[in-house]
Amino acid sequence: xxxxxxxxxxxxxxxxxxxxxxxxxxxxxxxxxxxxxxxxxxxxxxxxxxxxxxxxxxxxxxxxxxxxxxxxxxxxxxxxxxxxxxxx
Amino acid sequence: xxxxxxxxxxxxxxxxxxxxxxxxxxxxxxxxxxxxxxxxxxxxxxxxxxxxxxxxxxxxxxxxxxxxxxxxxxxxxxxxxxxxxxxxxxxxxxxxxxxxxxxxxxxxxxxxxxxxxxxxxxxxxxxxxxxxxxxxxxxxxxxxxxxxxxxxxxxxxxxxxxxxxxxxxxxxxxxxxxxxxxxxxxxxxxxxxxxxxxxxxxxxxxxxxxxxxxxxxxxxxxxxxxxxxxxxxxxxxxxxxxxxxxxxxxxxxxxxxxxxxxxxxxxxxxxxxxxxxxxxxxxxxxxxxxxxxxxxxxxxxxxxxxxxxxx
Numbered sequence: 220x221x222x223x224x225x226x227x228x229x230x231x232x233x234x235x236x237x238x239x240x241x242x243x244x245x246x247x248x249x250x251x252x253x254x255x256x257x258x259x260x261x262x263x264x265x266x267x268x269x270x271x272x273x274x275x276x277x278x279x280x281x282x283x284x285x286x287x288x289x290x291x292x293x294x295x296x297x298x299x300x301x302x303x304x305x306x307x
Numbered sequence: 308x309x310x311x312x313x314x315x316x317x318x319x320x321x322x323x324x325x326x327x328x329x330x331x332x333x334x335x336x337x338x339x340x341x342x343x344x345x346x347x348x349x350x351x352x353x354x355x356x357x358x359x360x361x362x363x364x365x366x367x368x369x370x371x372x373x374x375x376x377x378x379x380x381x382x383x384x385x386x387x388x389x390x391x392x393x394x395x396x397x398x399x400x401x402x403x404x405x406x407x408x409x410x411x412x413x414x415x416x417x418x419x420x421x422x423x424x425x426x427x428x429x430x431x432x433x434x435x436x437x438x439x440x441x442x443x444x445x446x447x448x449x450x451x452x453x454x455x456x457x458x459x460x461x462x463x464x465x466x467x468x469x470x471x472x473x474x475x476x477x478x479x480x481x482x483x484x485x486x487x488x489x490x491x492x493x494x495x496x497x498x499x500x501x502x503x504x505x506x507x508x509x510x511x512x513x514x515x516x517x518x519x520x521x522x523x524x525x526x527x528x529x530x531x532x533x534x535x536x537x538x539x540x541x542x543x544x545x546x547x548x549x550x551x552x553x554x555x556x557x558x559x560x561x562x563x564x565x566x567x568x569x570x571x572x573x574x575x576x577x578x579x580x581x582x583x584x585x586x587x588x589x590x591x592x593x594x595x596x597x598x599x600x601x602x603x604x605x606x607x608x609x610x611x612x613x614x615x616x617x618x
Contacts, residue, residue, distance in 0.1 A: 225531060225532070226532075226533060249547075249550050249551055251514075251516055251550040251551075251553045251554045252515075252516070252546075252547070252550045253516075254516065254520055254523060256523065260318065261319060261520055262318070263308040263317050263318065263319060263320045263327060264308075264320055265308050265320075266308075277519065277523075277531060278531075278533075279365070279515045279516045279518075279519035280471070280533075280543060280546050280547070280550070281366070281515070281533060281534070281537070
């Protein structure tokens with residue numbers, strides 16, 4: 220099956236049939252940090268995937284926010300910032 | 308795997324809740340979690356004017372979508388940071404959502420472009436003032452978000468911080484023993500002084516994976532690419548560690564963050580104490596009048612340094 224991955228964007232070929240959780244394990248990806256999309260549908264970890272399927276494994280993590288700024292400010296021994304929230 | 312509630316085919320399993328849901332029941336679960344967060348933390352009411360900080364990512368667009376569907380009066384602010392194609396794409400996603408979804412609820416999108424005011428994008432600004440980009444970005448976003456809220460008379464500012472964001476931030480603060488930040492890690496911060504709007508995080512009960520699933524299931528077109536400035540950030544490392552723990556032991560993230568909140572709530576009446584603390588140390592910036600602990604706020608200092616470096 221064709222599996223589309225991100226960060227960086229690439230496509231890999233994986234032999235089916237296999238369950239979603241087996242696919243993630245084979246790709247060394249953590250379930251909690253990814254969604255698996257078959258065609259246009261979200262699928263659960265026990266779903267069986269076949270060679271004809273078009274699969275996207277989408278990472279769900281985004282980062283770089285106030286905690287990062289605070290840790291960096293501390294590392295530089297700078298004073299704390301004025302307030303505590305930012306955009307995500 | 309079948310839906311725990313209606314027994315039809317599930318689209319997502321939630322090990323931390325020992326449950327699985329179909330699309331309809333999952334949307335109900337997400338809306339219920341946000342409603343519980345808003346009510347338990349007294350974040351806002353249907354009469355409040357809410358300003359949502361949107362970035363084009365899944366969390367902030369999902370938050371805007373959820374608040375509108377729950378019947379809240381929520382407009383949004385997008386800050387264009389000027390990070391090349393990343394900002395162009397995220398701006399396009401926000402505009403698309405505002406026109407296709409938010410407009411039908413009578414909601415408005417506000418826009419602030421960093422380059423227009425500062426004369427440079429975020430990366431160039433950070434280089435000019437010799438500060439990390441994420442730190443510069445945080446200062447600008449906080450400042451502009453609060454400025455628009457105050458100027459446009461919004462009484463609540465909402466951000467898309469989720470359970471993963473808060474757990475990772477808590478881990479970072481604990482690892483570095485930054486106890487001074489722990490008081491402000493709650494999901495609802497009061498409008499402690501004049502010039503500050505109330506800040507809330509209605510998504511703190513939902514994980515990043517659940518919010519990505521909500522966006523996919525509801526055809527919310529968000530920017531999947533990571534911000535190029537955040538690559539290798541400590542936050543991403545903390546999240547990775549927490550997700551490995553979560554996969555092995557479901558519920559770890561919520562036990563860590565919600566447990567912290569529970570301990571904090573028993574320790575002190577947070578809102579009052581925080582308000583008192585803020586009132587003791589904050590006063591208007593002599594340049595722009597926004598509250599600050601110094602004579603001139605960090606945003607005005609930053610802009611002055613950038614201006615001096617350019618000339």
